[in-house]
Amino acid sequence: MKALVIARLTFREAFRRKVIWGVALLSLIFVVFFAFGFHLIIQDFDQQAARQAADPRAGGPFFTRDVQASLMVLLGLYTVNFLAGIMTIFASVGAIAGEVESGTLHAIVPKPLGRWEIVLGKYLGHAAMIAIYISVMVGAVALIAREMAGYHVPQLTHGLLLMILVALILLSLTMLGSTFLSTVANGVVVFMFYGMAATGGLVEQVGTSLNNETLTRIGVISSVLVPSDSMWRLASYLTQPRLANLFIGPNPFGTSIPPSPFAVHYAMGYCAVLFVGAVLVFRYRDL
Numbered sequence: 001m002k003a004l005v006i007a008r009l010t011f012r013e014a015f016r017r018k019v020i021w022g023v024a025l026l027s028l029i030f031v032v033f034f035a036f037g038f039h040l041i042i043q044d045f046d047q048q049a050a051r052q053a054a055d056p057r058a059g060g061p062f063f064t065r066d067v068q069a070s071l072m073v074l075l076g077l078y079t080v081n082f083l084a085g086i087m088t089i090f091a092s093v094g095a096i097a098g099e100v101e102s103g104t105l106h107a108i109v110p111k112p113l114g115r116w117e118i119v120l121g122k123y124l125g126h127a128a129m130i131a132i133y134i135s136v137m138v139g140a141v142a143l144i145a146r147e148m149a150g151y152h153v154p155q156l157t158h159g160l161l162l163m164i165l166v167a168l169i170l171l172s173l174t175m176l177g178s179t180f181l182s183t184v185a186n187g188v189v190v191f192m193f194y195g196m197a198a199t200g201g202l203v204e205q206v207g208t209s210l211n212n213e214t215l216t217r218i219g220v221i222s223s224v225l226v227p228s229d230s231m232w233r234l235a236s237y238l239t240q241p242r243l244a245n246l247f248i249g250p251n252p253f254g255t256s257i258p259p260s261p262f263a264v265h266y267a268m269g270y271c272a273v274l275f276v277g278a279v280l281v282f283r284y285r286d287l
Helices: 002-014 018-054 065-092 097-102 104-108 115-149 156-178 183-210 213-225 228-239 261-283
Strands: none
Touching (some): 002 115, 018 065, 065 115, 065 156, 065 183, 065 228, 097 183, 156 183, 156 261, 183 228, 228 261
């Protein structure tokens, strides 16, 4: 299948870009600091617990050891989700537009290669790169938690798949924009949508906690336009079963009221519709 050839070339080309290596370097720095911070948190907890065991009148830890670990895992996964979103946008922002602007597609399109195969190949190449990145980073967070605190992240596979779905939502949106916007304009627009989704999710939580129908409706509309934040909130809920007890009030890290299963189906359909839209727009685009 010719699309797989394009996917392989896209995968290789992505690693030649400086922005990818920049994100990879930041990710490595994050993992080092996360491991160091996790070690300090657990060490401090153990010291407080030891003091309380020696002297019952001494103040002990506010949370249990597992809860301390779960909070650190939540922070780690939130950072991974954010870094993955940034990588997705800036890696694929010029997937089509960049090659149109550079004239590369003028040499490719006349060959016996369908335009849909070009879009599919580039989509698969970027999706594979992003899925590998998220898997490695989530695995690193889970491994640190297990080795340093003996904490096993619940429903880790489900959370991982939902975080990959978040990246695919952004990839689909970026690919569609790349078929009719310039590289710079596409990056600005998609990044603004990404921020709007995160803000809308927080607004929805505020509206729910205050029983304000208007704010809740605004958040729901933002989730319909870009369901990336709703998928993250569901991922955080599944990997943090204690959220309902730990979080009081709205916050960007998680939620005590997860999106419904229908939201997952909607997000998957959202990706499919945007991909088909990208194929159709590129099919009739004048190069």
